[in-house]
Amino acid sequence: MQHKQPIGVFDSGVGGTSIWKEIVHKLPQEDTIYLADIKNAPYGERSKEVILALSIKNTEYLISQGCKIIVVACNTATTNAIDVLRANYAIPFIGIEPAIKPAALASKTKAIGILATKGTLSSALFARTSSLYTTDLNVIEVIGTGLVELIEGGKLHSEELFKLLKSYVQPMMDQNIDYLVLGCSHYPYLIPVLKKILPEHVQIIDSGQAVAKQTERILSENKLLFEGEKEGKHTLFSNASIEVLQALTEDVPVNRSVSFLDF
Structure with a gap:
């Protein structure tokens, strides 16, 4: 059956x-x-x-x-x-798709970060979802170039990945985000590393x-x-x-x- x-x-x-x-x-x-x-x-x-x-x-x-x-x-x-x-x-x-809605509705600083692939950030579906919920927010979108390859290559705990990831989230921290939305199914594996980089008040959301x-x-x-x-x-x-x-x-x-x- x-x-x-x-x-x-x-x-x-x-x-x-x-x-x-x-x-x-x-x-x-x-x-x-x-x-x-x-x-x-x-x-x-x-x-x-x-x-x-x-x-x-x-x-x-x-x-x-x-x-x-x-x-x-x-x-x-x-x-x-x-x-x-x-x-x-x-x-x-x-x-x-990236969990933009809960981040947008909950943000107190009115600034959220989205870490995703080029294919996701440039898609029509992402644009539609983002336009529905982020009109009054500062949204910092960053393409996580190279992160998938490092995860696939078994380098999740490498210094190379740590430095690359920090370079991507630093501009978000500089603009006082309080939510980081992970827009790639590989990226939840980065959460332990992200917690070492991000201030404690920044909430990480995946789907x-x-x-x-x-x-x-x-x-x-x-x-x-x-x-x-x-x-x-x-x-x-x-x-x-x-x-x-x-x-x-x-x-x-x-x-x-x-x-x-x-x-």
């Missing part, structure tokens, strides 16, 4: 595992399949046409594996491709828990939730090196397999 089928998740690399972990935590009984398109990362530096083609490729593989819903765990793919995916495939899609709640809601509305007692089976694939994907998901040891897949 369809409700027993897996949840599909894809990203340009390992960053979407930050979203995937929230889904596994929220829906521990559900099976999942995760695709890390590492050989084509980062999507944020690619053209809209290439991002769309890659998103379609990932979608069609997950559908071929019987997935009942697909989570586009990539801000860039969401903002550039999800409208086309929803128009062309019958299953539900969950997307992610992981909200995406997990939305996934549960859409599954429930479509009568696709698996309501048995079993623990989910989690199959993660990379089309390049599997070492970083393995390392970043070791804290989800139950029924988890990580392997290479040429997709």
